[in-house]
Amino acid sequence: MSKLKKIPLMLLGAGGAFFVVTFTIYFFNLDMKLTSKLEPFFLKHYDTMPRKQYV
Amino acid sequence: MDIIKNPRKRDGEQQLGVLYDGGKVRRRREWRGFKDTFFDYTRWLYLVSVLGKFIMNPYNVKGFFRYRWMANYLGVMHGMDKFTIGLRDEALRITHYSFNYVIADVTQSIVNCFRGDRRIRNDEEFSKHCVLTDENAMTAQMMGFKAEEARAILREVPTMFAANIFNQNSVIHYIDVAQQYGIPGDVCPMPESEAGISIDDDFCVLGSCAVQVNTTCDGSMMGNGLIAKRLEREYGIPTFQLTAPLRHREEDVQKYAAEDMKKAIAFIEEHTGAKWDWDTYFQRAKNVNDCTRKRMAQLDINATPYPQFFGAAFSLYNDTNYMGNCGRDPYFVKLDKKLLKLAEKGYREKRMYAREYRHRCIVWGVQPQYIIDMLYWMLQCWGVVPLTDMLSMVNTRMIAEEDTPENREQAYYDMAWLNENMIMRNRTHGGYEVLVDELWEFCEQMNADMVMMWEHMSCKALDGMHGQFEEQARERGIHLVWVCHDLCDPRVYSRQAIRDQFNSYMRTVMREEPLDPTIEVLPDENAW
Ligand code: SF4
Numbered sequence: 001m002s003k004l005k006k007i008p009l010m011l012l013g014a015g016g017a018f019f020v021v022t023f024t025i026y027f028f029n030l031d032m033k034l035t036s037k038l039e040p041f042f043l044k045h046y047d048t049m050p051r052k053q054y055v
Numbered sequence: 056m057d058i059i060k061n062p063r064k065r066d067g068e069q070q071l072g073v074l075y076d077g078g079k080v081r082r083r084r085e086w087r088g089f090k091d092t093f094f095d096y097t098r099w100l101y102l103v104s105v106l107g108k109f110i111m112n113p114y115n116v117k118g119f120f121r122y123r124w125m126a127n128y129l130g131v132m133h134g135m136d137k138f139t140i141g142l143r144d145e146a147l148r149i150t151h152y153s154f155n156y157v158i159a160d161v162t163q164s165i166v167n168c169f170r171g172d173r174r175i176r177n178d179e180e181f182s183k184h185c186v187l188t189d190e191n192a193m194t195a196q197m198m199g200f201k202a203e204e205a206r207a208i209l210r211e212v213p214t215m216f217a218a219n220i221f222n223q224n225s226v227i228h229y230i231d232v233a234q235q236y237g238i239p240g241d242v243c244p245m246p247e248s249e250a251g252i253s254i255d256d257d258f259c260v261l262g263s264c265a266v267q268v269n270t271t272c273d274g275s276m277m278g279n280g281l282i283a284k285r286l287e288r289e290y291g292i293p294t295f296q297l298t299a300p301l302r303h304r305e306e307d308v309q310k311y312a313a314e315d316m317k318k319a320i321a322f323i324e325e326h327t328g329a330k331w332d333w334d335t336y337f338q339r340a341k342n343v344n345d346c347t348r349k350r351m352a353q354l355d356i357n358a359t360p361y362p363q364f365f366g367a368a369f370s371l372y373n374d375t376n377y378m379g380n381c382g383r384d385p386y387f388v389k390l391d392k393k394l395l396k397l398a399e400k401g402y403r404e405k406r407m408y409a410r411e412y413r414h415r416c417i418v419w420g421v422q423p424q425y426i427i428d429m430l431y432w433m434l435q436c437w438g439v440v441p442l443t444d445m446l447s448m449v450n451t452r453m454i455a456e457e458d459t460p461e462n463r464e465q466a467y468y469d470m471a472w473l474n475e476n477m478i479m480r481n482r483t484h485g486g487y488e489v490l491v492d493e494l495w496e497f498c499e500q501m502n503a504d505m506v507m508m509w510e511h512m513s514c515k516a517l518d519g520m521h522g523q524f525e526e527q528a529r530e531r532g533i534h535l536v537w538v539c540h541d542l543c544d545p546r547v548y549s550r551q552a553i554r555d556q557f558n559s560y561m562r563t564v565m566r567e568e569p570l571d572p573t574i575e576v577l578p579d580e581n582a583w
Contacts, residue, residue, distance in 0.1 A: 026099050027092075029136075032080035035129035036583070039079075046123040052256050054285060055236050 056504045061407040072573025098151045114176040118169040127218035127225040130583040134221035137428040141435040145401030153372040161217045171261030187265035194381040195470035196319045199336030204329035220425045222583045243513040244544040246278030253282040264326035265294040270477040295322040303475035312471035339382030340456040349391035358501045363398035366430040370446045413438035420509035423540045505534040536560045
């Protein structure tokens with residue numbers, strides 16, 4: 001098969017892989033599961049910041 | 056009312072309790088059948104692209120590390136999932152398109168805040184043309200300014216209001232800070248947390264001036280006082296107090312309100328160097344009228360047996376469209392049209408979004424419904440359709456939109472009217488007619504047999520009317536379900552404590568069984 005003919009197949013493969021990966025992340029809520037694990041680190045960081053509290 | 060049974064079987068998930076596992080986020084996303092799951096997935100991809108673009112900007116990353124409230128935006132997708140639970144077809148699309156735009160709008164307002172913020176990007180030229188505008192304002196006083204000359208920055212929206220949609224615990228830290236400085240615990244958590252944010256120095260600092268309003272209540276005026284003091288004394292940002300009369304339906308207060316509006320505009324001109332432009336104003340007045348017409352058309356559809364645009368997304372969209380936007384963003388005109396077209400299609404096809412509709416309900420009172428997926432839950436768990444809510448019953452009057460010498464004078468009255476009739480305060484202030492009497496009129500217009508009364512325990516605005524509601528609902532044979540909460544402080548009323556009040560009414564008074572028993576009690580105390 002010539003290189004030119006392979007391009008649509010490669011595009012289809014890349015699109016398919018993109019779909020499989022992103023749909024898995026989407027459906028199993030992996031994005032939110034990851035960000036919920038990050039939250040405590042951020043909160044710790046904010047707690048240690050110097051603040052100029054003022055009324 | 057007669058029960059309406061859905062002749063179509065819902066695609067995908069039938070019992071929604073399976074999505075909750077007691078964690079911060081859901082176990083997985085909902086299976087809605089192939090077509091609707093794929094649609095939901097494409098909207099998820101769209102939001103990933105919006106947030107991805109946001110985080111590619113190094114100033115936004117800097118802001119993320121500077122401001123505590125930014126951590127709440129880790130839960131944006133979770134917030135979206137909260138408001139689409141059980142939805143299919145047109146309602147799913149309407150909720151996504153409306154809510155996605157609200158998210159995009161909030162994202163843009165964070166970008167604007169960071170751009171002008173003295174601690175982040177400090178673009179002084181940009182900041183010079185920014186006016187810090189109270190989130191509780193209709194922003195009508197900005198309608199005649201071109202954005203590049205005077206831009207409204209509603210910094211409380213991303214900091215407090217929107218953050219709370221994505222994380223129920225978003226303001227707890229700030230409430231604690233305010234209380235450490237002596238503000239009592241029975242103050243409404245909304246102004247209290249805003250005061251706490253200011254005390255904790257966690258607001259972005261930008262703009263040449265600020266406009267605050269008295270449009271909610273004494274609680275919010277208390278918070279504004281602290282915020283204005285810091286703005287003026289520490290950051291040198293002069294603050295104007297735009298004061299809307301309480302009795303906003305009385306003729307004799309309108310002149311005062313219009314005069315105050317003129318003064319606010321002059322103040323903005325003085326501090327930003329911007330010039331009021333009547334062409335810009337009347338174009339935006341047309342947009343406001345267009346949005347009013349479309350909202351009324353949506354309400355007409357909701358008055359039929361087949362409501363399409365409902366729930367927290369309806370109310371949030373109206374909030375954003377009237378208050379944050381107030382005619383200034385032309386995209387809302389296009390979006391209103393698209394949403395109405397979808398709703399009309401759903402109505403024609405008699406789309407229903409639960410197995411059966413048992414009650415038609417108006418949601419009234421000061422609401423926490425952005426923090427909890429209550430309105431969608433009522434529909435899925437009990438077949439109670441939330442037809443509309445108090446916040447969506449805002450202005451219905453058309454404002455002057457042709458540029459004539461008389462209308463230029465009328466415009467000040469119209470802007471004042473919009474400001475006085477700010478979402479929520481148009482009902483919580485102005486006497487019992489607007490709060491109690493008109494509720495029964497809406498019940499009639501929308502064919503409602505039930506009212507779900509949010510009772511915000513720290514809001515003094517409604518408490519005095521409790522007895523009148525009880526008495527009059529009984530006279531009219533309307534089921535009145537009181538649901539107490541403490542707005543954005545979930546430590547006082549947890550989500551399940553809120554739902555339990557509704558559950559006990561449905562079981563003991565209505566003697567009904569839930570449509571979906573798996574969600575009657577949900578383990579979401581720890582969820583975002
Ligand atoms: S909810 Fe009530 S107490 Fe809180 S800001 Fe609004 S009007 Fe004031």
